[in-house]
Amino acid sequence: MRLVIATCAVDYEGRLSAHLPTATRLLMVKADGSVSVHSDDRAYKPLNWMTQPCELRAEPGRWVVSNPKGETLTITIDEVHLDVQHELGADPGLQKHGVEAQLQELLAANPGFLSQGLRLVRREYPTDIGPVDLLCRDAAGQAVAVEIKRRGEIDGVEQLARYLERLDLDGRLRPVRGILAAQRIKPQAQVLATARGIECVEVDCERLRGAGVERLTLF
Amino acid sequence: MRLVIATCAVDYEGRLSAHLPTATRLLMVKADGSVSVHSDDRAYKPLNWMTQPCELRAEPGRWVVSNPKGETLTITIDEVHLDVQHELGADPGLQKHGVEAQLQELLAANPGFLSQGLRLVRREYPTDIGPVDLLCRDAAGQAVAVEIKRRGEIDGVEQLARYLERLDLDGRLRPVRGILAAQRIKPQAQVLATARGIECVEVDCERLRGAGVERLTLF
DNA sequence: CTATATATCTCGTTG
DNA sequence: CAACGAGGTATATAG
Numbered sequence: 001m002r003l004v005i006a007t008c009a010v011d012y013e014g015r016l017s018a019h020l021p022t023a024t025r026l027l028m029v030k031a032d033g034s035v036s037v038h039s040d041d042r043a044y045k046p047l048n049w050m051t052q053p054c055e056l057r058a059e060p061g062r063w064v065v066s067n068p069k070g071e072t073l074t075i076t077i078d079e080v081h082l083d084v085q086h087e088l089g090a091d092p093g094l095q096k097h098g099v100e101a102q103l104q105e106l107l108a109a110n111p112g113f114l115s116q117g118l119r120l121v122r123r124e125y126p127t128d129i130g131p132v133d134l135l136c137r138d139a140a141g142q143a144v145a146v147e148i149k150r151r152g153e154i155d156g157v158e159q160l161a162r163y164l165e166r167l168d169l170d171g172r173l174r175p176v177r178g179i180l181a182a183q184r185i186k187p188q189a190q191v192l193a194t195a196r197g198i199e200c201v202e203v204d205c206e207r208l209r210g211a212g213v214e215r216l217t218l219f
Numbered sequence: 220m221r222l223v224i225a226t227c228a229v230d231y232e233g234r235l236s237a238h239l240p241t242a243t244r245l246l247m248v249k250a251d252g253s254v255s256v257h258s259d260d261r262a263y264k265p266l267n268w269m270t271q272p273c274e275l276r277a278e279p280g281r282w283v284v285s286n287p288k289g290e291t292l293t294i295t296i297d298e299v300h301l302d303v304q305h306e307l308g309a310d311p312g313l314q315k316h317g318v319e320a321q322l323q324e325l326l327a328a329n330p331g332f333l334s335q336g337l338r339l340v341r342r343e344y345p346t347d348i349g350p351v352d353l354l355c356r357d358a359a360g361q362a363v364a365v366e367i368k369r370r371g372e373i374d375g376v377e378q379l380a381r382y383l384e385r386l387d388l389d390g391r392l393r394p395v396r397g398i399l400a401a402q403r404i405k406p407q408a409q410v411l412a413t414a415r416g417i418e419c420v421e422v423d424c425e426r427l428r429g430a431g432v433e434r435l436t437l438f
Numbered sequence: 439c440t441a442t443a444t445a446t447c448t449c450g451t452t453g
Numbered sequence: 454c455a456a457c458g459a460g461g462t463a464t465a466t467a468g
Binding site: 001003016017018019020021023024025026030032034035038039040041043044045046047048049050051081082087088089090091092093094095096097099154155158 | 220222224234235236237238239240242243244245247249250251253254255257258259260261262263264265266267268269270271300301303305306307308309310311312313314315316373374377
């Protein structure tokens with residue numbers, strides 16, 4: 001990794017045109033050839049960048065980074081304040097434990113949490129436009145499709161509505177109830193869900209983790 | 220901005236739990252207090268980060284970054300290979316010329332490009348769930364709502380469908396035609412649009428820029 | 439402040 | 454390779 005702090009102007013031509021007036025910034029060149037330009041705020045997003053694969057042609061006072069798609073990043077360098085290089089080696093990578101997968105696991109184990117008397121038929125129940133997270137039957141034997149999201153937004157409602165359309169074509173399932181389950185459901189999504197006849201359940205992950213086990217032992 | 224290259228392990232606890240085993244990485248501390256951890260690949264995305272507002276407590280061998288939401292980033296440092304600091308000052312910021320705004324401008328000037336004889340009524344025509352990009356009238360005097368996207372995807376179709384629902388409540392507009400315009404429209408979106416009675420138009424930005432002017436001078 | 443839409447989104451997985 | 458979905462999305466803007 002090469003780190004350069006320089007007073008520079010930057011121009012990007014590609015999916016859009018963008019220009020950065022002259023100022024002092026960090027230029028980061030990584031081992032995979034990628035280049036990014038950082039200002040002194042915002043942890044996450046570079047001001048400008050070029051992802052791998054790309055090629056850097058560094059002349060004094062002017063770097064041109066281009067990629068096979070024909071996008072170019074031109075860095076015009078006025079003054080270099082720092083220029084260091086260090087080999088980092090390969091990174092072992094991030095181990096993460098996601099929320100949506102966990103939610104699905106917990107709700108699959110405790111569907112009664114979503115609606116009294118719900119029983120799981122199958123996780124990832126297939127339709128021709130993709131799998132429904134949970135297919136259940138309620139106490140009355142009616143089929144219930146459950147879409148699980150970390151955050152309930154309009155997309156999730158529309159997605160579930162499309163699944164319901166599909167599932168309703170199956171005589172053995174019709175008519176199918178729909179439940180959108182999420183840690184938090186946005187008002188707009190609530191409204192749309194109601195209009196589509198879809199129920200919304202906000203799930204408290206902590207309570208589910210604790211109470212879920214209790215329920216299992218109780219019934 | 221402070222740049223540290225260190226052999227370190229990283230743990231994030233917050234919206235999820237994540238762990239980075241010990242390896243050599245770049246730690247970047249910005250003037251706004253934000254912290255990011257970079258490996259030697261990927262220009263854009265840090266391995267881990269904490270956005271402003273947050274607070275860094277740096278003891279030797281252990282940095283703890285926490286934010287008001289109770290999320291924490293813990294960096295356990297084995298060895299420091301580089302530690303430099305440099306004041307960059309405020310950045311003048313990026314000047315960009317986006318695609319969607321440009322598309323809207325061009326199509327507003329040349330609605331006939333979307334459909335023969337289309338005339339613009341108003342840009343950003345308001346509805347109670349948000350503004351429609353363009354409201355037009357076609358040659359027959361029928362109202363036409365146009366949704367403009369850089370890329371046409373399912374979301375865009377659903378969004379336009381919701382607008383059409385709304386606009387159709389207005390007796391002076393009903394029945395309203397819908398056109399989804401984008402540089403490229405994905406097959407799934409095409410299918411859904413057709414099912415919803417929405418027309419799709421793929422717009423070649425280059426041709427529009429050139430031909431748009433020709434059209435204006437011709438008619 | 440919350441809610442919404444956008445992004446040179448990035449990044450994975452899947453067909 | 455394209456398409457689709459998720460993201461600790463981040464980020465800007467409107468209400």
